[in-house]
Structures are given as structure tokens and as C-alpha cells.
Amino acid sequence: MIMSVSKPTQSYATTWIMLLALLTSLGPLSIDMYLPALPQMANDFGITTQRVANTLPAYFLGLALGQLIYGPLSDRIGRKTPLYFGLLLYICASILCTFANSEWSLIAARILQALGGCVGVVIARAAIRDRLDLQSSAQAFASMMIVMGIAPIIAPSLGALVLLYFSWPAVFVFLSAIGLICLICVHFFFQETLPVERRLNLNIKQVLNLYGAIFKQKSFRWPMLAGCFSGGILFCYISSSASILMDDYGLNQQQFAYAFGLNALGIMLLSSINKKLGRTFSVLQRLKIGAVLQLLGVMVLLSASLLSNVALWIVLIGMFLAISGIGFTGPNAMALAMAEQGERAGTASAVMGSMQFACGLLAGVMLNFLLWSALANMAIVMLIFVGIMLLSIWKLSQLRTLERQ
Structure with missing residues (x-):
């Protein structure tokens, strides 16, 4: 298995990032759009809202x-062909979800839906x-997060709007x-980014060895873990938000959609600030800023949980800080993890994405x-995750200090 040296560039088109963001947005749309429907689904299935929320970990x-699967496959046959298969599977599985008549049939359909929809995020990364070097990729990931941040803002509102009529x-x-x-859009506008001469001729044994080699690489492992557990905080919020805001605080479907969209807007806002700070702070420094913000948010939520009759606005502030900090941690952890992966970027992307959603599970x-x-x-759970994230960032800082010596 021979790897050639890649030569990433430093520029990208906004339309290209928007296409990648559209592909990546399938995840948040599929996760968030049906959240306002959880109480209705629970009523139809004759179970609690929290039990219906178990279909979220199934999606993860x-x-x-x-x-x-898609990571090494895209390293072997290119980026575009797996997109065709994954998106077709996603479309068929989404239709299957409409026929679900129980918690378990919905879980099965959601797993298939996720198996198809995850292709977008792997190929985008x-x-x-x-195409891009470290600094430019950090900027690109931030730009993509700004665009794809629209999805979780509008998804619950779209779901609530659909539920008004159907x-x-x-x-x-x-x-x-x-x-x-x-x-x-993939058929007409996505151009292959991995030429034939740079593809890896991988068999199953080589794929497993490659996964092991990537995970053992400290320059990948520590930012990967930081990014995954940072994202895990988001998944804690997604899994619990309907129970907290709708059941405990009595928000209706549309009010829940507004509250949920506010936090998604926070991710977009901080992603934009993160991008503007690219010339002032290093990628690692911006990762640390995001980690501190998330820690503050988690501490507010933990304090609120220990008190009785806590005002809703306090809980919303804690959620906003814990979630919006991902606008800093997500792009920078991703850029650091992917910086040295070259032609095995698809497989490395798969490892990081898989670990991230394993955290969600x-x-x-x-x-x-x-x-x-x-x-x-x-x-x-958020406190446990933020602790692992901070430990990973500390180990990464130590590693980079040793590399400079």
C-alpha cells in the first residue's frame, strides 16, 4: 500500500463549501426535524416521550x-460513487420511516436512514x-459549519410547521x-476530489490495519477525541432537550423550535467569530477557547440541576454556552485531526465521524x-464528556510542545 504525497491548496469556492454543507446538513436535519413530533409519536405508539427519544441513539x-464503511471505500474508489449509494439508501429509508407503527420498527428504519445519510459528512471532510492545507481547512470547516448551522435552526421549526397540517x-x-x-446536486455539481492515481488499493485486512494505524497516531487521536466528546455534549442536549423544555418547562412545539434554533444560531455565531480570529489565534488556541465556553455552560446547567424551581432563562443560558462553544471546538479539532492524513483522509474522516456518533450513542x-x-x-453526562475533552486538549498541547522542541 503506497501513499503519494498530497499537495493541498489554500483556496476554495464558497459554492463548493455550500454544497458540502448541504450534504453534511442531512445529519442535523434528520436528527432535529422530528424532535417536535416526539410527544405526538409517543402518544401514537403508547409509550413515553423519553422512550421515543431512544430512536435518536439508534440513529447515532x-x-x-x-x-x-464509507471512509475506506471512498479512499479506494473515490468520493463521488459512495455518495450515489448512500443518498439513495437515505431516500428509501426515509420513506420506510413513514410506515413505522411502533418504537422498534422506527428504530430499524432510522438505523437504515443513518447508514445512508452519513455518507455526506464523511465525503465532505x-x-x-x-484540496486544502491546515489553516485553510480550519477556515473551510468553520465556513461549512456556518452554512450547515442553518439546518438545526430551521429543522425544528420546519418540523413544527409540518405538524400543524399533517x-x-x-x-x-x-x-x-x-x-x-x-x-x-451531487450528480450535476460535485466534482471528484480524489484522482485515480491517489487512491488506495485496500482490502479488508488493510482497512483494519489502517484504522489501527490512524488511531495510534497521537497527532490524530487527541484532537479527534477532543472533537468527538465536544460533539457528544451536543448529542446529550439533543437527546434530553424535548423532555426538559417541553415536558418539564411546558414549551409547545413552536416555542421548543425557537429555543432549539437559538442554540444552533449560537454555533453559527461562534463559527463566524472563530473564522475571523484565524489570523490572531492559532488553531489550537481557538480549540481551547471553545472548550472553556462549553465548560462554563455545563457548570451552569449542573448548578441549575441542583436547585429547585430554576428559571428557564438560566437553563437556556447554560445550554447556549455548552452548545455554541462547538463553533470553536468542532472546526479546529477537525482541522488538527485531519492535517496529516493525506490520501487516507476518507478513512480518517470515517474514524472521527464514527467515534463522534459513538459518543452520541x-x-x-x-x-x-x-x-x-x-x-x-x-x-x-455533559460534565463527564467535557472532562474527557479537556484531558484530550491537554495531551494535544503537550504533544505539540514536544514537537516544537
Whole structure:
């Protein structure tokens, strides 16, 4: 297995980033758009809202497994062909979701939906690494996060709007239509970023060895873990937000959509600030800024969970800080992890994406085992995740200090 030296460039077109953001936005749209429908689905299935929310970790499972397949596959056959397969699977699985008549049939359909939809995020990360260097890729990831940040802002509102006129299956009809739009855009506008001469001739044994080699690389492992557990904080919030805001604080579907969109707007805002600070602070320094913001947010939420009758605005501030900090941690952790991956960028992207959604699955499992209030459970899991993130950033700082000596 021979790897040639890649020569990434320093520029990119805004339209190219918007296309990659559209592909990546399938994830947040599929996760967030049906959140306002959870109480309605729980009523139809005859179960609690929290049990219906278990279909979220199921989606994370599909995302984690699917990326492990698409990553090395895209390193072997290129970036575009896997997009065709994944998007077609996503469209079909979204339609299957409309026929679900129980918690378990929905879980099965959601896993298939995730197996298809995760192709976008793998290919987007790999395509950026194919073309750009470290600083430019950090800027590109920040730009992409700004654009894709629109998805979680509008997704709950779109879901709530659909529910005004139709029942919950219509949400998945809408998602299948978005998948079709992505497929059309890929066919006409996505240009292959991995030429034939740079592709890796991988078999299954080599793929497993490559996964091991990538994970052992400290310059990849520490920023990868920092980014994954930072994202895990978001998944804790997604899994718990409906129970906290709708069940505990009594927000209706549209009010929940506004609150959810505010936090997504925070990610966009901080991603924009992160991008503007690119010439003032290093990638690692900006990663640390995001980590501090997330830590502050988690501490506010933990404090709120220990008190009785805490005002909603305090909880919303804690959520905003914990979630919007991802605008700093996400792009910079991604850029640092992918910086030295070259032609194996697809496989490295798959490892990082799979681990990130494995954190989402872990968050869902942990939330189900904790026995306190929904707010306390969320805050405790977030605290564990932010602790692992801070440890990973500290180890990364040590590594980079040694490299400079």
C-alpha cells in the first residue's frame, strides 16, 4: 500500500463549501426535524416521550457504523460513487420511516436512514482535506459549519410547521425530498476530489490495519477525541432537550423550535467569530477557547440541576454556552485531526465521524441509566464528556510542545 504525497491548496469556492454543507446538513436535519413530533409519536405508539427519544441513539448507531464503511471505500474508489449509494439508501429509508407503527420498527428504519445519510459528512471532510492545507481547512470547516448551522435552526421549526397540517410521518416524507435534492446536486455539481492515481488499493485486512494505524497516531487521536466528546455534549442536549423544555418547562412545539434554533444560531455565531480570529489565534488556541465556553455552560446547567424551581432563562443560558462553544471546538479539532492524513483522509474522516456518533450513542445509553431529573442527567453526562475533552486538549498541547522542541 503506497501513499503519494498530497499537495493541498489554500483556496476554495464558497459554492463548493455550500454544497458540502448541504450534504453534511442531512445529519442535523434528520436528527432535529422530528424532535417536535416526539410527544405526538409517543402518544401514537403508547409509550413515553423519553422512550421515543431512544430512536435518536439508534440513529447515532447507524451514523457510527456507516462512516466506517464509507471512509475506506471512498479512499479506494473515490468520493463521488459512495455518495450515489448512500443518498439513495437515505431516500428509501426515509420513506420506510413513514410506515413505522411502533418504537422498534422506527428504530430499524432510522438505523437504515443513518447508514445512508452519513455518507455526506464523511465525503465532505475528506474532500476538504483533499484540496486544502491546515489553516485553510480550519477556515473551510468553520465556513461549512456556518452554512450547515442553518439546518438545526430551521429543522425544528420546519418540523413544527409540518405538524400543524399533517401527522408526524410527513416529516420523513419531507426528509426524503431533501435527500433527493442532495442526490441531484451531487450528480450535476460535485466534482471528484480524489484522482485515480491517489487512491488506495485496500482490502479488508488493510482497512483494519489502517484504522489501527490512524488511531495510534497521537497527532490524530487527541484532537479527534477532543472533537468527538465536544460533539457528544451536543448529542446529550439533543437527546434530553424535548423532555426538559417541553415536558418539564411546558414549551409547545413552536416555542421548543425557537429555543432549539437559538442554540444552533449560537454555533453559527461562534463559527463566524472563530473564522475571523484565524489570523490572531492559532488553531489550537481557538480549540481551547471553545472548550472553556462549553465548560462554563455545563457548570451552569449542573448548578441549575441542583436547585429547585430554576428559571428557564438560566437553563437556556447554560445550554447556549455548552452548545455554541462547538463553533470553536468542532472546526479546529477537525482541522488538527485531519492535517496529516493525506490520501487516507476518507478513512480518517470515517474514524472521527464514527467515534463522534459513538459518543452520541454512549450519551443516549448513559442518560437512560441515570435516575435523576432530565436536566440533572444531561448535566452529569455533559460534565463527564467535557472532562474527557479537556484531558484530550491537554495531551494535544503537550504533544505539540514536544514537537516544537
